Amino acid sequence: MELVRGEEMFSHMLPEFIVERREDRCIRCRVCERQCAFEVHKYDKELDMVFSDEKKCVGCQRCAVLCPTDALVIRPHPGEYRRNANWTRERIQDLKKQAETGGVILTGSGNDKPYRIYWDHIVLNASQVTNPSIDPLREPMELRTFLGRKPDALELRFNGGDYEDVEVATELYPNVMIETPMVFSAMSYGAISYQAFKSLAMAASEYGTLFNTGEGGLPKELRKYGKNAIVQCASGRFGVDPEYLNCAAVVEIKIGQGAKPGIGGHLPGEKVTLPISVTRMIPEGTDALSPAPQHDIYSIEDLSMLIYALKEATNYETPVSVKIAAVHNVAAIASGMVRAGADIIAIDGLRGGTGAAPKIIRDNVGIPIELALAAVDRRLREEGIRNKCSILVAGGFRCSADVVKAIALGADAVYIGTPALVAMGCTLCQKCYTGKCNWGICTQDPYLSRRLNPEIASKRLVNLLRGWSLEIKEMLGGMGINAVESLRGNREHLRGVGLEDWELEVLGIKGAGE
């Protein structure tokens, strides 16, 4: 059936934003016009005026920030439907959009619905009287983290009787050292611009942590950043060749993503430009379709097969990570993953970001990362296999306190995606899927992506990591802990506020005051 598309109808949609131009300040420099890929602003030569088509505005604030005279204010459109707790403005707008297009509504970035954010109901401990706190500015404070499988026991060999010449007799599994318990989340070249991708690689390399290639491959000239890269092997197997696997610090099998558990990804053909086509190894202009499942993985046994295929392909020198979305039986699945041979398990929660996902999936599928993490950590401990993997968690980490709380709930390290994007310029307008990102991050348009200078953007990212790391040290010191290792799974340092009994039970923490 041929659909009648929106272009042929009069649109019933209300504008999302209002553009207020203070005429006394506007100098007709036309910066706003040039900066907006959504073509909101238009200069009329005859009238010497700049007009704004508010229906096109996505509220990314690019024009407001760059306006040299601060003449622009962009804010949510005050026009409202009749107030209705059930039929909110968003619901009505979505209905109208679907009536006009007949399609699946797309969105970008993470779930924006008011699900309970458990981090905001968990408070941290500090030392008072009975044990001393530590001042991280004066005393050594260890944030260094090792990702990978740890042995069940460590056997030491003493050479000679003086206890000075000691060596580790146990053969160790491959581990990757990171200087701070934060790594950049998977964002593919294709989803984000070359400049943004390179900025992440440069920042990870400078700070001594990792970035994640996502499943779009790693351009040849960036393979020098391989030792700071987690490379993904996902259902589309884009850009996977033996060199790609062997240049990396970690190989990650992507099963799912927090923003869209259970579904695949479609990078639309118009975004598959020549450089993207070479990196992904597909013809130019073709949709890059990532199937929903990996078609060689229908069971834990099959997962094990791919894990060991990757270990074989990388000479057993690289830890293999398996990334899943946090879903209902996440603890049992995680146990299976560890038994299948995963050295790192990565779990992406309900609020995880995306470059493009059906809104209905993003907003309704999956479980919060806090509960998933606590359940997985507890299950692996109960089964005596927690040491066999590192746990990486992702999905909505907003500040260093979230990171500290996650580590106390059992995480080894945290994936940060949205904070990194915001550090580079993102304002969470959620229009990543349009490919028109005015900040040059989520676009393949060279006119837009040129706006992001990797030298400067990587500096912003390094600053972010540095700031958060300093804060983490302060929080650790306050608790009287001098190594992040001592906080790992240390739930005694957490208390719940305003949580139900079942929530405290799943999180494995006491209520405040207990």
Place this chain on the structure above:
Amino acid sequence: MEYSIGGLRDMFLGNVRRLEDILSYANISDDIAEIDASRLVHKEINDLMQYCALQGVRKIVLRGVCGQRYLGTRLYFPNPRPRLEIEIHGHPGNDLGAFLDGHRIVVHGNAQDGVGNTMDGGEILVHGRAGDVVAMSMRGGRILIRDDVGYRTAIHMKEYKDKVPVLVVGGTAQDFFGEYMAGGRVVLLGLNLGNKPHRARYIGTGMHGGIMFIRGKVEKWQLGKEVGIVDMEREDWKLLEKHVGDFCEIFGFKRDEVLGGDFLKLKPMTKRPYGKVYAY
């Protein structure tokens, strides 16, 4: 290294021996090595093959292979890049030649699931049949299978620029043949069918790149809705003459008889099968 985890057989890595303890299984003379694989697990075989390659061996003969996985996967040598010839006698296990980096594998026996999984280049010949997901995400090189293949063959095969993988299957295939195919050339000959039709359903469902050639009877309902039947062109016959010609020579079929059959050429109707699903 202790590989066992309570409750899982852990990919047969329970009692892997060190390389020095298994060297006697390899018999190296000049640049040829013969390995008795009958008492080795997959990691031991690949350890030995890697060792042999680094010793300058260019041809490896594996005897008594029975179900060992990932044969040929650990032969990535960045510089220089030797090209090995691996002859396998017996029945290799799953993921034969996964991520294969340009080597040539000849199997005298049947292969299992995942032959040439995400293979990058080289060649795999199977004098027998193969299981499911043959040539999954294959991006370069050539696979020739004499007899039948299982489900989901050539799923998500790819190509770019001059890197175009080729798969020729002598027998028939099961459902989802060429599903999600994004590139490459796949030929299904149906040589063992006689006058019977192919049985596969959902052929080329989700296909958005590459070309499939099917010899023998296929009804329209067996095809996925994303593929269309198009006319054969001169280049197509040239391609078939080369690869089917080689196939016939290697496996002993009559070239003219095989190429004289009716070929159906299938191509995706669009490079963007799901472009209209979304509301922007």
